[in-house]
Amino acid sequence: MTGQWFVRYVAIGDSQTEGLHDGDERSGYRGWADRLAEHLSELNPRLRYANLAVRGSLARQVRAGQLPAALELGPDLVTVCAGMNDVIRPRFDADRVCGELDEVVAALAARGVRVVITTFPDIGKLMPIARRLVPRVIALNAGIRESAARHGATLVDAFPHAAIADQRLYSADRLHANAEGHARIAAAVAHALELPGFDDGWTAPLAPAPPRPWWSNARTEVSWLGGCVGPWIGRGLLGASSGNRRTAKRPLLAPVAVRGDRELSGR
Structure with missing residues (x-):
């Protein structure tokens, strides 16, 4: 089935799919899944889209x-992006997490x-302090690739591309994409679905960044440790989740309003 004929698209996953940091709490989050739905709707105005992702969700959730x-909505396209919240928990069982995701892909494929399922970038490049977690990401990505091959799912493999890290x-927390990052993810999925107008441009590196003085980098690291890592560690120790008492932002299939902006189209 080519992209222009999708009529029921459902996105499932965690905060990245919910769209955190592409917009805000007051105006609402957009995110890569919303952006992909807009691209699909441009091809087929009959498209209906639901987003069931909830921030903080683990693979088992x-x-x-x-x-x-998602199955109750009778979709013909589902994107799956989950597992990173498991990776950053104190205890991580790659076989269990990959097994949960494999059950998701298997159940959808059987219908x-x-x-479409995605791997994750090298978080060691995003957060040097998290380098010890890179083997977990590698193990998770390996399971995702195997699941995609086993069930004939479309794979968006982000890890090999340095640009995605x-x-x-x-955003400032280095876990969630900003607006430009979400546009790139949407372009990556659109390319994987072979939508017209999309190619592998999403893998292109950004222009070299101008050098920054050491003291500016140090200040940024201290701010990040205090403002992002501290609260994250605290929630992990308490077993809390940023998604507690939250529900899906688009629980039902509905038409897609295509935004007029194209400065971050990802094309």
Whole structure:
């Protein structure tokens, strides 16, 4: 099925798919899945789109909660992006997490759904302090690739592309993409779906950044440690989630309003 004929698109996952930091709490988050839905709607105005992603979701929560809701909507396209919240938890079992995601892909594929699943970038380049977690990301990505091959899902493999680990595509917390980053992810999925007008330009590196003095870099690191890492560690120790008491932003299939802006189209 080519992209212009998708009529029911459902996105499942965590905060990245919800769209954090592409917009804000007051005006609402846009995110790569919304942007992809806009691209699809330009090709087929009959498209209906739902986004079931909830920030903080673990792979098991996506499988147990979001998957059944997605299947009830009868989608012909589902994007799956989950697992990073598992990676950053104190205890991580790659086999278990990959097994949860494999069940998601298997269940969707068994219904004849076109599934797109993504790997994750090298977080060691985004956050040098997180380099010890890179083997976890590698193990998660390996399981995602195997699942995609096993069930015939479309794979967007972000890890090999250095551009996707460029800090300039991320918000201040270095976990969530900014508007330009979300546009790139949307372009990557559009390219994987072979939508007209999209190519591998999403892999192109950004222009070299001007050098910064050491004291400016040090100040940025201290600010990030205090403002982002501290609260994240605190939630992890308490077993809390940023998604507590939150629900999906688009729980039902609905038409897509195409934005007029094209400065971050990702093309």
